Amino acid sequence: MSFAKLSVSALAMTVAATAASARDQVQVAGSSTVLPYAAIVAEAFGENFDFPTPVVESGGSSAGLKKFCEGLGEGTIDVANASRKIKDSEIKACAENGVTDIIEVQIGYDGIVFASDINGESFEFTPEDWFLALSDKVAVDGALVDNPNKTWADVNANFPAQPLAAFVPGTKHGTREVFEDKVILAGCEATGAFDLFKAANGDDKKAAEKACIALRTDGVSVDIDGDYTETLARIESNKDGIGVFGLAFYENNTDKLQVATMSGVTPSTESIASGEYPVSRPLFFYVKKAHIGVIPGLQEYAEFFVSEEIAGPDGPLAEYGLVADPELEATQELVASQNTLGM
Amino acid sequence: MTAPSTAASTSIMVADARTLKRNAAEKRFRAYGLAAIFAGLLALVLLVGSILNNGASAFKQTFIQIDVTLPESKLDKSGVRDPEVMKKATTVTYAPLLRDGLMAKLDELGVTDIEKKEVGNMISKEAAAQLRNHVLANPNLIGQTIPFEVLANGRIDGFFKGRVDFASAELDKNVSPAQLNAALALEDAGSLETRFNLGFLTAPDASDQRPEAAGLGVAILGSLYMMGVVLLLALPIGVTASIYLEEFAPTNRWTDLIEVNISNLAAVPSIVFGILGLAIFINFAGLPQSAPIVGGLVLTLMTLPTIIIATRASLKSVPPSIRDAALGVGASKMQAVFHHVLPLAAPGILTGTIIGLAQALGETAPLLLIGMVAFVREYPAGPPEGLFDPATALPVQIYNWTQRADPAFVERASGAIIILLLFLIVMNAIAVMLRRRFERRW
Incomplete structure (x- = not known):
């Protein structure tokens, strides 16, 4: 009976649902101002690296940081884009959920x-x-x-x-x-x-x-x-x-x-x-340090984002309208050394 | 008692004042009805007309034929043709090769008053990635000059679709009249053509810098996956619930309460289901973000009341004499339902299901909260694993594209609306057809 078949397959799907597979792509959410830049970087990252293209959600800086601070693990996002600095109250909310080591990366000005x-x-x-x-x-x-x-x-x-x-x-x-x-x-x-x-x-x-x-x-x-x-x-x-x-x-x-x-x-x-x-105003993205090494490509994505060929004055981001940060080199060092906020 | 004046007015050949009034009222009402239909039709024509007008061009794209030289010195210094080593040459290395190829072609055609950078910008930024993938797949091409077809930049494409002209190019920072002249020369030489673009249906989304390469592939797949999940879950659950409520359940306070709640659920705004989905499926059950499985589950919750209400209505419309006859010849209650009532109610159930699916297909709001409103470029894998990969959906893609800065995305958003409308028309046509073919009147 096809009816029974349907019910069985429905059941099988709910069982499969509990055994979610490991995430292999970087997940980003946040500011709609940063979104076009993040999309350009994600696209170029997917083309030139062996990692899958990161998924970039919009929704606003506050919504992105809220999602970012929900906790650690594969079910949470790795990077939050923001068109403003993270607030002290958000850092506190993050810490309460176990997100303590946050890397702040300034990508340029808008x-x-x-x-x-x-x-x-x-x-x-x-x-x-x-x-x-x-x-x-x-x-x-x-x-x-x-x-x-x-x-x-x-x-x-x-x-x-x-x-x-x-x-x-x-x-x-x-x-x-x-x-x-x-x-x-x-x-x-x-x-x-x-x-x-x-x-x-x-x-x-x-x-x-x-x-x-x-x-x-x-x-x-x-x-x-x-x-x-x-x-x-x-x-x-x-x-x-x-x-x-x-x-x-x-x-x-x-x-x-x-x-x-x-x-x-x-x-x-x-x-x-x-x-x-x-x-x-400056534009930022925030990275969860605890996810580096767990989510493949996260460190590479962050480094690629602030690299000279992408975020520099002649890169595609500047061409689209981002004002390159004169301090880009310092930012590159910060990302490479994974310096977190408050260090 | 004779009264000739009244006799004349009662003749059935001559309408009296009241009859005239009634006839006039009837005529007026018909005119109102026609006017109402025309008003509705006019609105529809305007809507569809403007969408077709804006979006039809999204199905065509401008392509340029270029002869590209692939020098070993730049692409494979080691000379071993190992794709792993060749990956070191990024798209940044490949883009100038395409530019030089186009430059040579323009020289041949006698177009010289154009800068190097302008020539490079006539080619889509997607092209370098396509060339790189092509070379990595065929390493033996290095050292040769190959013909390669690339997408033209969105503004050049817009020129051939009437969105850009020489006057606007003068003002536009992203395109120059020199580029348009070069494009016209290429067209005359047969190296540039605007034709049907399958990529719009199959390619993934592209970033804001390359509207010409953006497609609906991931969105269509995501929508199909979600519809699959909705069909597999909502149909059996909905039909079972309705059969029980309609055929087996006693009528008491509890079933009344359930009935009221189902009707209520049908009217709950869809965003509420999104909040529920985020709380239950992602935060509690730990399902991945942006995945069609979560979207499907959320839309299932949303579609269930529609299916239950439609199914109950069609079960009700099967006359009791069928059930009585079945029970009378000794069938059990379940046999009566499954052998006689359900087959007769099936067309109605299917119609309700398809209309519920069509509703779910066009839903954006609940997907916003579960992370499906996103920039996704990787195709999800085949089902069932693919259900857990990130994807978007058709209405979400439309929403995303309308927010982009480049005017070329307006055309693509309208194109996507056409595709969505086509899906809806097909689904609704199937619903109507099923009803016509199989419905029985009593």
């Missing part, structure tokens, strides 16, 4: 750029402009008032009278944090609003910072919770919009977008590497 439609006006921004355009409250004659600005000309007399419309990354993105920190907060301090916020909050610096980065909610600033492709689509439908992108995304779409300068510097891999362009 630039955050401001871009608008290729056929529209071009802009030369400063952090002050963005603060005045997007902040919930701004300083007018020494008092805090609701943001009255409607067009870019209101913000800065040198700009055209183009309606304000900005597409900024949603709060779940690591990019948002950098945007708030290096642009909005910097603008807040430069326009003098920071001191007013501080005075209003009884000299509390933390509260003033929080008040600074509160963006207006009247529809001028739109949070994009999706990825940069959504930001691009929004700009295509609203030509007045200005979006916040990663440098790599812009480099891949230079026929549709034009980039704005920030404090007089045009973003490029060179200007970010030299530190001239202000809005950038």
Whole structure:
């Protein structure tokens, strides 16, 4: 009876399920910003080594580090990609689950750029402009008032009278944090609003910072919770919009977008590497030391990732938009010697 | 009692005011119905049209024919032709060989106003890996000049598909008008052609730098494996549960409770099953991440209520007289069910199963949590071991591709949607066919 056969094979599968085979490929998870770089490395690694191509999951820095800290063993991931440094609370959570020896590897820098439609006006921004355009409250004659600005000309007399419309990354993105920190907060301090916020909050610096980065909610600033492709689509439908992108995304779409300068510097891999362009952040990946030697290819993958031919200024990662780390050699030594955090 | 005026209005030949009103209402209703159908059709046509428009070109790809010289000095210094030793030459060594080959060809055609780097960028980055594998498999080719067909870079390919033109190339950092001119010269010489690309269906995913090489191979395999697991588990469990509930179980508070819960389960959002799968199958049972077996188990849980509800409905529709007749001639209850009721209910059960499978095939949310939304390039092994290897699934691949920066992935995502729709159409057509062929009306 075929029915019996079906049941038996179903049973056989559940039995097989308990005897899972050993894992022979590296598993990576984490930041969606690091994902394209990790995918490029994984692909080249699979082509040139005898190890299978690593599996790379996205999902965000926090989700990746959470998975990373779930414990040791084949059922857990080996590498977590992150677009920010691991937090002390995450190191603690890791330690509680037995993940104590973590190798931190900095792979380079990611630039955050401001871009608008290729056929529209071009802009030369400063952090002050963005603060005045997007902040919930701004300083007018020494008092805090609701943001009255409607067009870019209101913000800065040198700009055209183009309606304000900005597409900024949603709060779940690591990019948002950098945007708030290096642009909005910097603008807040430069326009003098920071001191007013501080005075209003009884000299509390933390509260003033929080008040600074509160963006207006009247529809001028739109949070994009999706990825940069959504930001691009929004700009295509609203030509007045200005979006916040990663440098790599812009480099891949230079026929549709034009980039704005920030404090007089045009973003490029060179200007970010030299530190001239202000809005950038380091990118990392974290390796479980306990998995090296257990999961085949893990050490080789880490070394390959930071090798000169991959992460160097002429490598495929730089070509895609990663800003090469000038300290790459030190990183290579760190990976080779498997130096863990806190050592 | 004569009233000629009313006599005229009651004639069946002449419609009175109320009849006219009723007829008009009926006509109006038909018009509304037609309008509703047309609105639905229009939406469908727009959807399918835009997908076909964006995605049809994904099935074609541009290829370039190059004569590549394979110098021994670069590829096998030892001269022993041992693949193990030759592996030391990485793709970095092979890429310039392809570039020089194309450069020579362009020189022949009289295209000179193009830089070396631009020539190299016309060739897909995948090509170096293909050439390396080809040489490692045939070490005797070293020292010869061989004809080799490579994929053109995504932007060059886009030029022949209308996505890139000279105006946009002027602005684009990744392609130059000189490259487009060179591509046109190659096409005239017959060394470049855009034709059907089987690789889109069979090749694995590729990284963001080589959209031209990305394919659906791993995703299709992963989806098939998961559907296999769902079919093998959900069908027997679902059918057994429904037969018991429908034919054997007493009607009491407990069976009522089970019934309510099954209906409830059918309406639970699929992401909840993903959370459950992560907790039970990966964290507790220790099954591997990103594996089709876990995906299959999660989707089984999701599909079970659909199958149970469909199976119970089709068991119910078998008239009681069949059961009574079987029992009357001395069959046991089980014989009555398995010999008479189940065969008659089978078309309905199969239809329900296929619709459940189709639903599971298009599901992404639960797979997100069990690590199947990933970049996977290695094909899983054959079943059953392959069920434990990492893989992705069709809807996941679509989701991944829509997030990539290179515009060429938009086309590939739409192409993948076409494939997914084709699978769904085939499955639903089979369901309809089974119902038509085997269904009996009473």
